[in-house]
Amino acid sequence: MLQSHNPTGHISITGVSKYFGRHKALDNISLELEPGSVTVILGPSGSGKSTLLRAINHLERVDEGFIQIDGDYIGYRQSGDKLYELKEKEILRQRVNVGYVFQNFNLFPHLTVLENLIEAPIAHKQLNRKAAVEQAYQLLDVVGLRNKADSWSRHLSGGQQQRIAIARALALRPRVMLFDEPTSALDPELVGEVLDVIKKLARSGTTLVVVTHEIGFAREVADNVVFMVDGKIVEQGSSDEVLNHPQHSRTRQFLSKVL
Amino acid sequence: MTTPSNTPSTIKVVPARYPWRTFGAIVALFVLAIVVQSVAFNPRWEWSVFARWFFDPVILEGLAQTLLLTLIGTALSVAFGGLLALARLSSSWLLNSLAWGYIWLFRSLPLIVVLIILYNFSYLYDTLSIGIPFTQISWGSYQTINVLGQFSTAVVGLTLVQSAYTAEIIRGGFLGVDHGQYEAAAALGLPAWRRTVRIILPQALRTILPSGFNEIISLAKGTAMVYVLAMPELFYTIQMIYNRTQEVIPLLMVGAVWYLVITSVLSLIQHLVERWLARSERRSAINQQSPARLAPRQPVLQTQEAAHAPVP
Numbered sequence: 001m002l003q004s005h006n007p008t009g010h011i012s013i014t015g016v017s018k019y020f021g022r023h024k025a026l027d028n029i030s031l032e033l034e035p036g037s038v039t040v041i042l043g044p045s046g047s048g049k050s051t052l053l054r055a056i057n058h059l060e061r062v063d064e065g066f067i068q069i070d071g072d073y074i075g076y077r078q079s080g081d082k083l084y085e086l087k088e089k090e091i092l093r094q095r096v097n098v099g100y101v102f103q104n105f106n107l108f109p110h111l112t113v114l115e116n117l118i119e120a121p122i123a124h125k126q127l128n129r130k131a132a133v134e135q136a137y138q139l140l141d142v143v144g145l146r147n148k149a150d151s152w153s154r155h156l157s158g159g160q161q162q163r164i165a166i167a168r169a170l171a172l173r174p175r176v177m178l179f180d181e182p183t184s185a186l187d188p189e190l191v192g193e194v195l196d197v198i199k200k201l202a203r204s205g206t207t208l209v210v211v212t213h214e215i216g217f218a219r220e221v222a223d224n225v226v227f228m229v230d231g232k233i234v235e236q237g238s239s240d241e242v243l244n245h246p247q248h249s250r251t252r253q254f255l256s257k258v259l
Numbered sequence: 260m261t262t263p264s265n266t267p268s269t270i271k272v273v274p275a276r277y278p279w280r281t282f283g284a285i286v287a288l289f290v291l292a293i294v295v296q297s298v299a300f301n302p303r304w305e306w307s308v309f310a311r312w313f314f315d316p317v318i319l320e321g322l323a324q325t326l327l328l329t330l331i332g333t334a335l336s337v338a339f340g341g342l343l344a345l346a347r348l349s350s351s352w353l354l355n356s357l358a359w360g361y362i363w364l365f366r367s368l369p370l371i372v373v374l375i376i377l378y379n380f381s382y383l384y385d386t387l388s389i390g391i392p393f394t395q396i397s398w399g400s401y402q403t404i405n406v407l408g409q410f411s412t413a414v415v416g417l418t419l420v421q422s423a424y425t426a427e428i429i430r431g432g433f434l435g436v437d438h439g440q441y442e443a444a445a446a447l448g449l450p451a452w453r454r455t456v457r458i459i460l461p462q463a464l465r466t467i468l469p470s471g472f473n474e475i476i477s478l479a480k481g482t483a484m485v486y487v488l489a490m491p492e493l494f495y496t497i498q499m500i501y502n503r504t505q506e507v508i509p510l511l512m513v514g515a516v517w518y519l520v521i522t523s524v525l526s527l528i529q530h531l532v533e534r535w536l537a538r539s540e541r542r543s544a545i546n547q548q549s550p551a552r553l554a555p556r557q558p559v560l561q562t563q564e565a566a567h568a569p570v571p
Contacts (some may be wrong), residue, residue, distance in 0.1 A: 095448035106443035120447040
């Protein structure tokens with residue numbers, strides 16, 4: 001289930017900027033993320049980490065620069081040397097390749113856990129209902145919640161809801177998974193169960209990008225760590241380089257506060 | 260807090276008492292008795308006339324017209340109002356401003372004015388035809404007076420006005436759904452129609468229904484307004500009868516009671532629908548109760564111990 005056969009999910013970000021009014025939320029960001037790699041984005045609040053993540057899934061339209069996943073431009077269709085902006089319908093179809101996990105889970109509260117998991121694969125005609133249900137149970141095994149299939153999502157603990165939300169994103173078999181502070185809304189004792197699921201995914205060949213404040217998690221799992229301040233990348237490198245031997249004073253200052 | 264060795268049996272629990280509630284209830288019952296006595300025993304209410312007319316076929320026929328108008332008016336205004344609400348919420352400025360203009364116009368005009376204008380439409384346009392404007396192509400032409408008879412004028416008028424209100428209620432319900440739900444649906448790439456119908460609408464219904472049923476109830480009573488078209492619905496039928504027999508009060512009571520019945524049935528439907536929609540929450544309430552149901556006695560005793568036993 002978690003095995004992806006040919007590792008794809010190369011993310012290429014080139015000169016991306018984003019303005020909210022006059023405020024520059026992203027300032028000329030460039031990043032290359034290898035297929036199957038795990039990247040943790042760190043930074044103080046308001047540094048543009050979440051905006052960058054949302055831009056990768058086109059939940060936020062960028063004002064300058066381009067984002068590509070496996071060579072396909074996000075939000076555009078290339079024809080010769082021209083890029084045509086995609087219509088909403090096509091953007092929705094493009095998102096199938098990218099799973100997104102929210103800080104507040106955003107499970108559909110009027111649907112049962114199982115219905116949450118089969119909704120998207122059926123909507124995109126990837127699977128018929130029977131196959132989607134079968135896949136949903138496999139995903140529930142991955143996150144260890146098979147017995148909750150028929151529960152309403154609002155009766156689960158925060159940690160369980162987040163694990164279901166991860167399973168829901170996986171149901172479309174995305175090449176890239178984006179996590180926007182997946183443990184920030186959880187009680188401290190529930191953080192571990194969610195991080196364990198993400199660690200499992202880290203070894204599956206899917207490209208992961210995680211915005212988080214869990215330094216321990218970054219140290220253990222991340223291939224790359226990116227440190228952002230004020231919409232700019234201040235420092236990036238392996239987790240050992242950035243977390244243990246930071247070059248930049250702003251990074252050292254931040255790490256001393258969160259560690 | 261307490262151990263089982265403490266014996267709470269010696270401590271007596273006195274429930275809180277509210278003597279003013281009892282007094283208030285007695286006063287209310289007394290006032291009610293006065294009202295019932297005056298209504299039932301004042302001969303001028305003419306309850307025998309009421310009884311004679313209540314199930315009269317003429318009245319029932321008027322009632323049927325009222326119910327039919329309410330039903331068609333509701334169905335059309337929900338369908339059209341829903342489209343207007345989606346137009347108002349869409350990202351297209353054209354649809355958005357057209358819907359805004361429509362709602363602005365028909366919320367501003369009194370229903371009775373709309374009805375009379377429609378009824379006099381044949382004065383403005385003798386014929387209504389289907390075809391392509393500015394050309395000779397035409398697929399059919401009708402006398403306005405035949406198309407807009409009493410019933411169709413009433414349906415069109417009620418729908419035009421009602422859908423403007425319904426649209427705003429539906430739009431309010433959609434705006435009330437948590438923004439995260441839209442984002443989650445977008446992140447899963449759900450097509451717009453499926454997102455609206457499967458994800459957002461079921462959650463919006465929780466807020467739409469109470470005010471929506473308010474509108475249906477006021478539409479049911481609002482149908483009385485079409486008496487200006489001399490259309491024989493419940494209220495016009497009653498007027499016709501009492502103008503002839505001069506038994507004004509008992510006949511108005513016939514109408515009042517029938518409107519009460521319609522409204523009560525609608526309220527009952529509302530209650531059932533809301534209970535069905537709340538099922539994902541209700542089950543949690545049952546879950547919380549279930550331990551108490553398994554052992555109904557013990558938990559009660561324990562709470563009393565905890566609350567009243569002195570701390571050792």
